[in-house]
Amino acid sequence: MKILWDSIKWLIPTVQVPTWTDGLAALLIVIVGLLLIQFVIRPIVFKFARMLEKRGHPVMSDITKSIFPSMRNAFIFIVLLVACSSLVEVDLFAYPKLRNLIDSVYVYFGYKALYDVLSFYLKNPERFETGKDQDLLTPFFLRMSKVVVMVIAMFTIASLWNFNLNGFLTAIGLTGVALAFGIRDTLAHIFGGMSVVLDKPFQIGDWVMTGDEKIDGTIEDINLRSTLIQTSDKGLVYVPNSYLVNRPIYNLSKRTQRKVEHYLFLSTENSEEKLVQLVETLREQIALHPKTLKTVIHVAVDEIRPNACRLLIRYFVNTNDTEVMLQVRQDILFVAKHYCEEYEVIQVDPAQAQFDWHD
Numbered sequence: 485m486k487i488l489w490d491s492i493k494w495l496i497p498t499v500q501v502p503t504w505t506d507g508l509a510a511l512l513i514v515i516v517g518l519l520l521i522q523f524v525i526r527p528i529v530f531k532f533a534r535m536l537e538k539r540g541h542p543v544m545s546d547i548t549k550s551i552f553p554s555m556r557n558a559f560i561f562i563v564l565l566v567a568c569s570s571l572v573e574v575d576l577f578a579y580p581k582l583r584n585l586i587d588s589v590y591v592y593f594g595y596k597a598l599y600d601v602l603s604f605y606l607k608n609p610e611r612f613e614t615g616k617d618q619d620l621l622t623p624f625f626l627r628m629s630k631v632v633v634m635v636i637a638m639f640t641i642a643s644l645w646n647f648n649l650n651g652f653l654t655a656i657g658l659t660g661v662a663l664a665f666g667i668r669d670t671l672a673h674i675f676g677g678m679s680v681v682l683d684k685p686f687q688i689g690d691w692v693m694t695g696d697e698k699i700d701g702t703i704e705d706i707n708l709r710s711t712l713i714q715t716s717d718k719g720l721v722y723v724p725n726s727y728l729v730n731r732p733i734y735n736l737s738k739r740t741q742r743k744v745e746h747y748l749f750l751s752t753e754n755s756e757e758k759l760v761q762l763v764e765t766l767r768e769q770i771a772l773h774p775k776t777l778k779t780v781i782h783v784a785v786d787e788i789r790p791n792a793c794r795l796l797i798r799y800f801v802n803t804n805d806t807e808v809m810l811q812v813r814q815d816i817l818f819v820a821k822h823y824c825e826e827y828e829v830i831q832v833d834p835a836q837a838q839f840d841w842h843d
Contacts, residue, residue: 502572502573506570510570511567513566514563517559517560517562518563521559525556526556530549533546536548546601546604546608546611547601550597550600550603550604553600554594554597554600558590558593565577588641591641591644595634595636595637599633602626602633605626609626627707686703686737688704689702689737692734692737693733693734693736694728694732694734696731699728700715702714711728737804740802741801741803742800742801742803742804744809745797746797746817747794747795748794748824749793749794749795749832750792750793750832751791751830754830758827758828759785759795759829762829763785763795766783766816766819769819769823770797770799773812773815775801780798780799780800781798781799782797783797783798791836792836801813
């Protein structure tokens, strides 16, 4: 106890030995301060937040609620300083040796409040009103902002203590150059993530596929280093951003039409007249379907071999819904089957036709 008191005397030479009265006064200040926070300040803050929410300002409401923990802790710190000042009969707020420490705590709580706001929106990006691209841009920039806030807070507190930032920055720069060679792959992924944000090839929720078809699924999240994709078999895969930016990306969610292409393998024993009649009828029937694009319909014999000819059927469906596209495909296939039977067109087993194709 004597060592502690000697340390306090060294820090604050004018400190007075506290009496029981001083101790009770300090304790009363702490109790009143805590009660004030719990039963006055907290209700006022949250009532104000609810009022903002009702008036159509959800962002301001979220910010108000998010900064309250740091504001509460800063108030508790002030209450403790007031109590300690009463205990030792010295104004600690104005004491020169404690000025930097107090200012550093204030700065910490200020940046902590901003950090808490960013953390809230990182967990709830849909609450942040950033426009149509919020699903992609918000999580990415919030993560970047959290890092920036921590760095600025560190340098601000260091400047309060007159820390030599020039030497520190020089050391950081040299270290950064050395680390850049060791983590160049990670940096490539990070810059890849920045390219994804700037180019905006997709958003969270989009169905994408790479040009090599190795990646096919729905975007779940975009991080600094990688992108989380849920594949068609409901698996989750983390894809490095540098892999994505170096390959063609098909954003399948942006399609307004779906191409359908299939073949009929017909025997060469069929007469030309029958084949031409079948081709014209199928073209007419495809055009009559309410879901097909009328301007692009291809029905033609595109290959002939000794025992079979191949009939190409190609058209577009005005939808991006796979279920609708498959339904239209089924309709056209049934129509083709019906007219093959009506015109007595002989079909060939595709496997046998394919075998003869390679002879």
